[in-house]
Amino acid sequence: MSDKYNRQDIVNTVPQKGFFGHPKGLFTLFFTEFWERFSYYGMRAILVFYMYYELSDGGLGLDQTTALSIMSIYGSLVYMSGVIGGWLADRIFGTSKAVFYGGILIMFGHIALAIPGSLPLFFVSMVLIVLGTGLLKPNVSSVVGEIYAENDDRRDAGFSIFYMGINMGAFIAPLIVGTVGMNMSFHLGFSIAAVGMFLGLVVFMLTKKKNLGLAGTVVANPLTPSEKSRTIKVFSIGAIAIAAIVYLGLQTGFLTFDSFIASVGILGILLPTAYFVVMYRSKKTTEVERSRILAYIPLFIASVMFWAIQEQGSTILAAYADTRTDLEFAGITISPAWFQSLNPLFIIVLAPVFAWMWVKLGSRQPSIPQKFSLGLLFAGISFLVILLPAYFGGPDTLVNPLWLVLSYLIIVLGELALSPVGLSATTKLAPAAFSAQTMSLWFLSNAAAQAINAQLVKFYSAENEMMYFGIIGGASIVLSIILFLLAPTIQRYMRGVR
Known part of the structure; x- marks a missing residue:
């Protein structure tokens, strides 16, 4: 934290009553994140279908397994980029500016997706959204x-x-973007996602000064002049090295989807390990x-296991909804995107x-720790539930959609026991000099989980789904x-944090 302000000084500048009995700044952050998540989950609800649907259906025509792996890797990189976003916020321009810059990049990423084009344009949009989410996502939570x-x-x-x-935001988005994207045009759906991010930026800019005070404006651990010079050199050398590696990899054929x-x-494993070592x-x-x-x-390890299951809702379970589920139910035709x-x-x-x-x-x-163990328990049960249809009816029959509904319900019980509690615990356990970066570390658990999922999805098929889920x-x-058995020991190491 800056020598000029401590945590309490910042809190004192924030109106402490004004949003359901909470600080007024929660209104600004609530609706900024609402629209950012609307844009992200709207895009994600149709992205995997956009990738593996045929060109004649408006998609990119990729193989389904490849599309599932790309989806997982994309999700991993989104959260992995939070390391950069957290570092920039902690050392250079603070969390508030990181949120704004991130929103701009995300919006342009969705605009790129909205332009009918080729596979290269698709990857350009992914880079913009990855970098933008890395700036916005961990820092708005901080x-x-x-x-x-x-x-x-x-x-x-x-x-x-x-x-x-x-x-x-995540609830409304698949119903709107998913319906438009699946029934009219994928690109029109992505356009709606871009508008959502724009609205989030408007809310943030119009209300932050009055509602947030100094929150988000103080650079926790600013660079010294010598560190700035060294950082510029390191970033320049790193950018050149990455460009050279990519070029040589493409020329030699070493850089493929599988190797990437x-x-x-x-x-995904090395980054959080390095972070723990550096902070300690x-x-x-x-x-x-x-x-x-x-x-x-x-x-952190428990969080990786949980998200490895939860994030398959947009990959394996999305494909499951599209290909294994009876979408004619109670007289209506269900869009597979709606399950998101x-x-x-x-x-x-x-949540209330x-x-x-x-x-x-x-x-x-x-x-x-006990709440985390409950989260893992429910996550495991949610996967055991979804293997039951294959046990009762075999891999060739279409599944009643209520099985998917039940699976999603159970994992939500786990998510509410683990995820918001994890966000709060991260802010409590974070070293003062690494406040935003520790929030980035929390999101790295999701990055690691989805990096693992990119390998796991290759083993899924309708024939072996019972073994996969089991x-x-x-x-x-x-x-x-x-984790439940270790909870008392972990609690002692928290040194007073509950």
Whole structure:
């Protein structure tokens, strides 16, 4: 944190009443993230279909397995780029500017998708959205942490409300963008996603000064003049090296989809490992903060396992909805994109219940590690549920859509026990000098999960789906039990954080 302001100084500039009993800044962040998630999940609801639908149907005509792997790698890179976004916010321009710059890049990424074109244009749009989300996503969550005092009992409930805003955008988007994209034109659907991001930028710029005070404006660990010079050199050399590697890889044939997917998978493991080491060994990290970093490691591993299951809702379960599900139900024809609205719909309904429950329980609520173990338990059960249709009816019969509905409902119970709590715990356990970067580390658990998924989806087929869902679901349940048993030890290392 800057020598000029401490955390409480920043909190004092934020109006503390004004949005459902929470700081007024929560309104700005709620609706900024609402529209950003509308744009992202609207795009994601139709992206995998856009990739593997035939050219005659308006798609890119890719092989379905390749499309699923690209979808996972894309999701991994989106969250992996948060490392860059967190570093830029912590060291150069602060979280508020990171949110604004990120929104601009995302909007242009959706505009690129909206232009009918070739596969290269598709990848250009992916790069823009990856970089933009890396700037916006971790930093808007960090600002939420900044508007509350360190020991404010409203913090967990505030993150749950913020999380509900995310999912309101995610719920509406597949119904609107998905319907337009699947029934009219993929590119028109992507245009609607671009408009959503524009509206998010408008909300942020018009309300941030009045509602957020100094939150998001203070650079936590600014670069010294010598560090700035060294950083420019490192970034320049890195950009040249990456360009050279890509060029040589393409020329020699070494750089292929498979090699790229494998490289991202390795990076997904190495990046968080490096982050933990750097933060733990930093001279700016206190003894108490080091203890909290050690407590964070098993939570991070649990998060990777959870997201490895949850994120397959937009890959394996999306293809499952398209090819294995009976889409004629109760006299209506269901769009496969609509299933992407189930997860956020259940969160909208249940998030207030969980927020009320944590406040009601107060000091009697489960500890953070125990909540994580519950999240893993429900994630595992959600995969065991979806293997039952194949057990009862075989791999060749179309599945009643209610099985998918039940699976999405169960994993939402796990998500509400783990995800908003994980966001809140990250802001509590983060070393002061690495506040935004630790939030980036939280999102790296999702990046690692999706990098792993890019390999896992290759093993899925209708014929072996029982084994696929059973092994992954069973592994999550086993890890849940181990984490529950370790919860008291982890809690001690948190040094007073609950």
